[in-house]
Amino acid sequence: MRLNELQKNIELKKTYLCLGLDTDIEKVPPHLNKYSDSVFEFNKSLIDRLHNKIIAVKINTAFYEANGTEGWSSLTKTVDYINHNYPDLFTIADAKRADIGNTSSMYAKAFFEKLNFDSITISPYMGKDSVNQFLKYENKYVILLALTSNEGSHDFQIPNDLYLNVIAKSQDWEESNKLMYVVGATKDDYFEKIRALIPESFLLIPGVGSQGGDINKVVKNLTKTSKNILINVSRAIIYASNSKEYLDEAEKSVDYINSQIDFK
Amino acid sequence: MRLNELQKNIELKKTYLCLGLDTDIEKVPPHLNKYSDSVFEFNKSLIDRLHNKIIAVKINTAFYEANGTEGWSSLTKTVDYINHNYPDLFTIADAKRADIGNTSSMYAKAFFEKLNFDSITISPYMGKDSVNQFLKYENKYVILLALTSNEGSHDFQIPNDLYLNVIAKSQDWEESNKLMYVVGATKDDYFEKIRALIPESFLLIPGVGSQGGDINKVVKNLTKTSKNILINVSRAIIYASNSKEYLDEAEKSVDYINSQIDFK
Numbered sequence: 318m319r320l321n322e323l324q325k326n327i328e329l330k331k332t333y334l335c336l337g338l339d340t341d342i343e344k345v346p347p348h349l350n351k352y353s354d355s356v357f358e359f360n361k362s363l364i365d366r367l368h369n370k371i372i373a374v375k376i377n378t379a380f381y382e383a384n385g386t387e388g389w390s391s392l393t394k395t396v397d398y399i400n401h402n403y404p405d406l407f408t409i410a411d412a413k414r415a416d417i418g419n420t421s422s423m424y425a426k427a428f429f430e431k432l433n434f435d436s437i438t439i440s441p442y443m444g445k446d447s448v449n450q451f452l453k454y455e456n457k458y459v460i461l462l463a464l465t466s467n468e469g470s471h472d473f474q475i476p477n478d479l480y481l482n483v484i485a486k487s488q489d490w491e492e493s494n495k496l497m498y499v500v501g502a503t504k505d506d507y508f509e510k511i512r513a514l515i516p517e518s519f520l521l522i523p524g525v526g527s528q529g530g531d532i533n534k535v536v537k538n539l540t541k542t543s544k545n546i547l548i549n550v551s552r553a554i555i556y557a558s559n560s561k562e563y564l565d566e567a568e569k570s571v572d573y574i575n576s577q578i579d580f581k
Numbered sequence: 582m583r584l585n586e587l588q589k590n591i592e593l594k595k596t597y598l599c600l601g602l603d604t605d606i607e608k609v610p611p612h613l614n615k616y617s618d619s620v621f622e623f624n625k626s627l628i629d630r631l632h633n634k635i636i637a638v639k640i641n642t643a644f645y646e647a648n649g650t651e652g653w654s655s656l657t658k659t660v661d662y663i664n665h666n667y668p669d670l671f672t673i674a675d676a677k678r679a680d681i682g683n684t685s686s687m688y689a690k691a692f693f694e695k696l697n698f699d700s701i702t703i704s705p706y707m708g709k710d711s712v713n714q715f716l717k718y719e720n721k722y723v724i725l726l727a728l729t730s731n732e733g734s735h736d737f738q739i740p741n742d743l744y745l746n747v748i749a750k751s752q753d754w755e756e757s758n759k760l761m762y763v764v765g766a767t768k769d770d771y772f773e774k775i776r777a778l779i780p781e782s783f784l785l786i787p788g789v790g791s792q793g794g795d796i797n798k799v800v801k802n803l804t805k806t807s808k809n810i811l812i813n814v815s816r817a818i819i820y821a822s823n824s825k826e827y828l829d830e831a832e833k834s835v836d837y838i839n840s841q842i843d844f845k
Binding site: 341418441 | 603641643644648650652653654657675677679680681682683685687690691692695696704705706710711726729730732733735736737738741743746747787792
């Protein structure tokens with residue numbers, strides 16, 4: 318997807334909401350167990366119901382890998398289903414990969430060719446030559462971990478302002494126009510410093526909902542310079558209920574979140 | 582595998598060599614294409630031939646993910662084959678994962694339960710709570726990225742001694758006796774500082790062979806305080822030849838590498 322399409326879709330749908338499919342096979346509503354691939358059926362039903370009210374879908378690879386080869390198949394079917402039916406949804410492989418160059422080129426092949434994701438989350442620890450293999454692709458994006466939502470961000474990201482160094486240095490790399498950044502919703506004390514460095518870059522923001530981030534602060538403080546943000550919510554939507562009415566409950570949750578987003 | 586078993590195997594086999602299965606389906610000897618899963622057949626034949634001369638097998642997940650669901654199946658069959666036939670081989674999922682706690686617990690399930698690997702490589706960027714889900718498992722190990730072999734290690738790992746902070750801080754975590762570290766063979770200038778901090782920890786050392794690391798310096802400088810090292814070689818062994826004699830050539834390569842290891 319081109320960046321201007323994503324921006325246009327945000328304006329059309331008037332939301333920044335990204336649906337996080339952290340689909341745990343053990344939490345799928347029991348009445349779906351009759352299907353041979355209950356994870357895919359669950360994902361498909363959520364996307365069918367919610368696609369008009371969300372801007373992006375983030376698929377968390379861990380939850381699929383935990384089911385082995387069958388899980389990888391559910392993952393493949395889900396992204397194929399989105400690409401085929403809802404090409405206006407921006408797709409994110411939340412995979413947090415990166416390795417030396419020849420290995421990263423294989424990960425890029427896995428997620429941008431074999432699976433046709435629009436973007437992938439990448440850990441910056443191994444530096445430029447672990448990231449640039451992903452940046453060679455047209456209309457594909459790298460979402461670099463900057464400041465994550467979890468407690469462990471205080472171990473290495475915040476000391477010596479590593480998260481700011483990651484942002485500043487990566488902005489000097491070739492094709493840095495294809496870089497987006499993960500910034501946790503729980504890290505509102507740092508929003509201003511981040512937007513000062515990258516006023517226009519897209520930010521993927523996890524940590525709203527179950528992790529306690531405040532959606533009002535996110536929207537107020539991160540959209541001053543541009544509307545380029547994606548707010549991810551996973552558990553609060555997909556596990557809103559595990560009854561037969563799970564889609565109604567998921568939609569109510571989406572409606573509530575969208576009502577909290579002060580879209581101007 | 583228990584650590585003392587791994588140490589005993591090193592003494593018995595008199596080698597530190599880890600076979601890296603970075604198996605690119607396009608580089609498998611063409612005569613193996615008759616098999617429905619040429620990647621697995623290639624891996625199996627290499628392990629059958631070399632198991633007595635190596636201590637560990639490292640499977641690089643990127644190369645399997647690039648083949649989609651079929652690739653994940655090849656990966657699964659390979660680790661199952663090793664566990665069933667050669668339980669004396671220490672297995673490493675070179676996956677470089679890590680995420681927030683509930684996601685990391687899914688990765689741990691994927692690699693330690695669904696796939697029964699002995700260990701997994703992990704990126705430290707997200708800190709303690711992204712790692713400790715893996716450390717809960719008995720006789721399973723986390724191999725934390727410290728100082729990698731690639732050029733990009735100069736971007737974030739070396740400035741402000743981040744690699745040393747990663748080592749020092751992680752040593753204070755619970756169950757840190759299950760931590761090993763990745764140290765690139767190309768980083769011999771830093772070996773002394775690293776061993777001063779962790780004289781007894783196992784180190785996984787990539788970067789010998791195609792990447793130019795000097796195996797003599799590795800052995801000489803990293804085994805002064807303990808024999809706890811694993812030297813990974815991938816391409817120089819598995820792609821020694823793609824003719825029908827590829828196993829003979831792979832074995833010659835292994836014999837040459839082992840002859841270079843001054844095992845005392």
